[in-house]
Amino acid sequence: MKLSIADIASLTNAKIIGDDPPKAGFITGIAKIEEAKEGELTFLYLPRYEKYFPSTKASAIFVKPAFKKTRKDITYFEVPDPNKSFFKIISAYFAPKFPLDGIDATSFVHPSATVGENTSLGKNVVISAGCKIGKNVKIFHNTVLLENVEVGNDSMLFQNVSVREECKIGKRVIIHCGTVIGSDGFGYTMENGAYVKIPQIGNVILEDDVELGSNVSVDRAAIGSTIIKRGTKIDNLVQIAHNVVIGEHTAVSGQTGFSGSAKVGDYCVFGGQIGVAGHIEITDNVMIAAQSGVSKSVTKPGTYFGAPLKEIKEAFRQEAHIRNLEDYAKRIKELENKVAELSEQIKNSLEQ
C-alpha cells in the first residue's frame, strides 16, 4: 500500500503543513499514535493522547488547525475532525474484503428457497424452506436460517449466526458471530402451580442498515413483530425481548437489556449495561448513561442517568449529596450537642 500525501489531502480536504514531508512522499500504512512506525499515518483527536505526540514515529498526522506543530519531522494534515478524516482514509483504502466465494458445496439451500445473484454462502450454511436471500449477500460458515427468512441485498451474516423462522432482515444489515434472531420471547402463564408456555408466534424485523454485534439476543414477538428500525446499531451481548420496538438511528452499547414491549424512539443513545423495563416508552433524542435503570417512560428529550433514572444534572447533584452524607451526619450530631447546650443555658437562665 502506497498513498501519496496529495491523495490523502485531496480525499479529506486537508491543508498540508510541513517543511519536511515523508522522504518518499508516500504513506505506507496507518496506526494509532502510540504504535505508529515510520512511513505511517496517524491522527490526534482526544487531548489525552497528546502525550504520545513528542515520541510518535508516525510520518504524517491529522490534527486540528489549532494544534501546536512543534515537530518539524512530521507532515501535518489540518482538518476540523482528525478522527473522521482518518476513518475516511481507512474506509477508502484499508477496509477489509471479507472473501467468500460462491455457494459452498457443503451449504444447504432448500429447493423452495431463492438466492440472489452474486450471493455467497459459506460452509455448512443452512437456508431452509421458503427463504428469500437477496443479491450480494454474504452468509458465513455454519450460520443457520430457519423457514421463510428474508435477507435483503448487500447484507452480511458472519459465522454461527442463528435466525429463526419468519424473521425479516433488510438491506445492508450486518449481523456478527453468535447472534440469535427470533428466539422465543419469555412468556408464560402460571396454571396449577406450573408455568405454561405461551407460543411466541410473531417474528423479528431488522430494517435496512441495522448492525448487530456478537452474541446479541433478539426475541421474536409473542404476536406481531419485534422491530429494530433503519440505521440502528446494537453492540454485543444486548438483550432485546419480545415486542420491543427500537427506532431509527439509535445506538445501544454492550450488555444493555430491553424488557418486553418497550418502545424506543429515533436518535437515542444508550450506554452499556442499562436495563429498560417492559411496556415503557422512550421518546426520540434521549441519551442514557451506562448502568442506568429505566423503570418509567421518558417523554422529554435529554440526557439521563441513574436508577431510578433522573436528568443527568439531578443525578450528579444527588451523587454529591450522597458523598456529603458523612458531613451531614457530623453536622446533625453537632447541632444536637449545641441545641442541648443552648437548652441547658436557657433552662439555667430562666431558673435564675
Next chain:
Amino acid sequence: MKLSIADIASLTNAKIIGDDPPKAGFITGIAKIEEAKEGELTFLYLPRYEKYFPSTKASAIFVKPAFKKTRKDITYFEVPDPNKSFFKIISAYFAPKFPLDGIDATSFVHPSATVGENTSLGKNVVISAGCKIGKNVKIFHNTVLLENVEVGNDSMLFQNVSVREECKIGKRVIIHCGTVIGSDGFGYTMENGAYVKIPQIGNVILEDDVELGSNVSVDRAAIGSTIIKRGTKIDNLVQIAHNVVIGEHTAVSGQTGFSGSAKVGDYCVFGGQIGVAGHIEITDNVMIAAQSGVSKSVTKPGTYFGAPLKEIKEAFRQEAHIRNLEDYAKRIKELENKVAELSEQIKNSLEQ
C-alpha cells in the same frame, strides 16, 4: 384459518356479547389490539392498552366482564383473564410446528449413541459417543452434544446449541439458539503467581420442563452437578455458574447472573440484570426486582429490591430519603443558622 365464534367461546368458557357478530361468523387470525385487522381476534388486559380500543379494527375481543362495551361493531368474549384466554386460542390453533424431518444425512450419530423413535436431527448435528437421545426429540442444525449427554423425550434443542460431555437434559426441555450447557466453571488456584485451572469434573442437570433462552451460559459443576429443577424458566444471556442449584418453577429474566454454589428455592421470580453472590441461599417464594445485588442469603419469602438487597418497601423508603437529600441538606444549613442566631441571642441576654 377459520375459527367460529362458538368454538372460541367454547374453548375459553367465554360469554359472547354483541348484537353484531362478525358477518361471516368466523375469525381469520389473531393480533395485538393496535395492529388487528378486520376478521381478527384480539384481547384487552393491561389498562394502558385501552387507548387502542376505540380505533381497533379487530372483529372480536376478549375482555373482562366489567369492561365498558361502548362499540357495537365488535364481538366481545367476556372472561376473567383475557390474556390467558387469548393465549389458549394461540396454543390451540396457532402454535408453530417446527418442522424437522428424520435424521438428516449430514448429521453424525456415534455408533455407541442411541436415538429414540420419531426423533429428528437437523443438518450437521453432532451426537457423540455414549449419548442417549429420547423419543420425539428435535435437535436443530449445527447443534453439538459431546460424550454421554442424555436428552429426555419430547425435548427440543434449537440451532447452534452446545452441550458438553456428561450433561443430563430432562423431558420436554427447550433450549434456544446459542446456549451453552456444561462449559467449565470458573475455578482456579493461584500458584507461584499464576492461575492454575481446577479441572471441572461435574456436570449439568436440567430437569423436566425446563426452558432456557438464547445465549445462556450454564457451567458444569466443579464436582457434583449444577442443577436447574423441574419447570424452571431461564431467559436470554443469563449466567449460571458452577454448582448453582435453582429450584422448581422459578423464573429468571434476562442478563441475571448466579455466582458459584448459589442455591435458589422453588417458585422464585428474578427480574433482569440481577447479580447473586456465590455460596448464598435464597429460600422459596422470593421475588427480586431487576438490577438488584444479592450478597447475603434470603431466608424469608417476600419481595426484595436493591443493592444491598432490602425488602421492597424499605428499598422504596430509602429511595425516597435519597430523593429528599437536597431538602435535608438545606434544613441542616437553616438549623445551623438558626442555632447560631439563638446562641447569639442567649449570649447577649446573659450578658445583659
Next chain:
Amino acid sequence: MKLSIADIASLTNAKIIGDDPPKAGFITGIAKIEEAKEGELTFLYLPRYEKYFPSTKASAIFVKPAFKKTRKDITYFEVPDPNKSFFKIISAYFAPKFPLDGIDATSFVHPSATVGENTSLGKNVVISAGCKIGKNVKIFHNTVLLENVEVGNDSMLFQNVSVREECKIGKRVIIHCGTVIGSDGFGYTMENGAYVKIPQIGNVILEDDVELGSNVSVDRAAIGSTIIKRGTKIDNLVQIAHNVVIGEHTAVSGQTGFSGSAKVGDYCVFGGQIGVAGHIEITDNVMIAAQSGVSKSVTKPGTYFGAPLKEIKEAFRQEAHIRNLEDYAKRIKELENKVAELSEQIKNSLEQ
C-alpha cells in the same frame, strides 16, 4: 479408580490421622462433603460447610491441622490448604480427557493453512486460508476460524467458537463454547443524520495461558490490537470492546464489560457485572467488587466498590450512612422542633 491412602498423602504432603482408615485402604472416588458416599474422598475448607461434617459418608477428608477430628470413622489428611490439596488430586487422577481423534473428514482445512502434528479437528470445523494451527491443538465441532488466524500449541477451542480473520491465539489457551473472538468493534461516525461504520481493521491477541468462558465477546481493535495478556482468565458472557488491553494474570467474573480502549493492569480481580468506561486505565493489583461502575482511572492498588467507584471501606461507610437516612431525617425533624421551642422560650424570656 482406586487410590491408596498412601498415594494421596504422598502427592499432597499430607499427614494421615485416623485409627480407622477405609477398610480396603483405597479411595474409589471424590465428592463434595454433602454428597460424598462411602469410599470417597472429600475436603473441608469454608467454615460454612462444617455443618455437613457430622453426617458426611466420606471415608477420607482433607482438613486443616486445627480441625477438631471428632469422628473416628474417617481418615483425615491434614494439609494447610484442604481445597488446594483436593484440587491436586482431581488434576492428577480425575481430569477429563476431551477425546477428539485426528482431522475429521467433514472438517475443512484450506490448502494454504497449516496444522501441526497431533492436532485434532472435530466435525464441520472450518480452518480458512492462511491459518497456522500449532501442535496438540484440539478444535471441537462446528468451530470456525476465518483467514490468517494463528493458534499456538496445546490450545483447545470447544464447539461453536467463532474466530474472525487475523486474530492471534497463544499457547495453552482455552476458549469455551459460543465465544466470539475478533468481531467488529462498535465504531461509527454520524454523517448527515445516519451512522457510518468505521471499518475495524485491527485484530485480537490472546497471549499464552489465557482462558475465556462461554459466550464471551472480544472485539477486534479499530486499529492495532485488542489484547488479553498471559495467564488472564475471563468468565462467561463478558464484553471486551475494541482496543481494550487486559494485563497478565487478571481474573474477570461473568457479565462484566470493558468499554473501548480501557486498559487494565496485571493481577487485577473483577467481580461480576462490573462496567468499565472507555479510555480509562486501571493499575496493577486492583480488586473491584461485583456490580461496580468504573468511570475514572484507578491509579492506586487496592480494593474498590460502588458506582461511582470508591475504596471499599469508604463504600461501606457510605452505605451505612444511607441505611441511617431514616434516622437522620427523624433527627433533623426533632432538631427543628426543639429549635422552634427554644426560639419561643428565648423570645418569651426576652419579652419578660
